[in-house]
Amino acid sequence: MSHDHSELGEMDLRVRALETVLTQKGYIDPAALDLLIDTYQTKIGPRNGARVVARAWSDPAFAEGLERDATAAIASLGFSGRQGEHMVALFNTPERHNLVVCTLCSCYPWPVLGLPPTWYKSAPYRSRAVKDPRGVLADFGVTLPESTEIRVWDSTAEVRYLVIPMRPAGTGGLSEDQLAELVTRDSMIGCGQPKEPVA
Numbered sequence: 673m674s675h676d677h678s679e680l681g682e683m684d685l686r687v688r689a690l691e692t693v694l695t696q697k698g699y700i701d702p703a704a705l706d707l708l709i710d711t712y713q714t715k716i717g718p719r720n721g722a723r724v725v726a727r728a729w730s731d732p733a734f735a736e737g738l739e740r741d742a743t744a745a746i747a748s749l750g751f752s753g754r755q756g757e758h759m760v761a762l763f764n765t766p767e768r769h770n771l772v773v774c775t776l777c778s779c780y781p782w783p784v785l786g787l788p789p790t791w792y793k794s795a796p797y798r799s800r801a802v803k804d805p806r807g808v809l810a811d812f813g814v815t816l817p818e819s820t821e822i823r824v825w826d827s828t829a830e831v832r833y834l835v836i837p838m839r840p841a842g843t844g845g846l847s848e849d850q851l852a853e854l855v856t857r858d859s860m861i862g863c864g865q866p867k868e869p870v871a
């Protein structure tokens with residue numbers, strides 16, 4: 673999906689100006705800001721969500737709890753906090769594939785996925801995900817049978833979604849750690865599939 677990185681948008685300019693002023697006045701330490709961003713990008717990243725999915729794949733009781741109360745089930749693995757206060761888990765099935773978008777802005781479940789990728793915040797994704805979800809999936813290289821319904825979920829300030837992809841075939845003998853390795857960020861947004869296990 674194309675996205676122009678050459679020009680800073682209005683919001684980026686404002687953020688940058690604000691950061692400069694706050695730094696000059698000594699209110700913030702740019703290194704601390706970088707650390708905060710790095711934390712959400714690498715430490716609190718999609719690996720957390722992958723743990724949730726892998727547990728759901730290997731523990732039916734956990735999966736049941738996740739379906740009933742995703743916020744509590746996810747918190748039981750130690751993942752909670754800002755932008756994850758009201759989580760809903762969407763389980764993909766052969767009959768229904770779930771795709772998550774925020775049509776208004778960029779709402780995203782930070783505690784399990786980290787910061788949203790640039791394309792998630794882009795206008796084309798936000799509008800097309802609703803109008804042409806099958807086309808968006810094709811852009812991501814995902815082709816589903818015509819018989820599979822695609823349900824699009826619009827995030828709000830209140831509710832954040834985590835897609836639980838279907839467990840890939842041929843993974844019966846894998847440990848939870850090995851399963852987590854197969855779970856991609858995109859598969860938890862609904863615009864990708866988990867990786868296939870290496871034979």
Ligand code: FE
Binds near residue numbers: 777780829
């Ligand atoms: Fe939003």
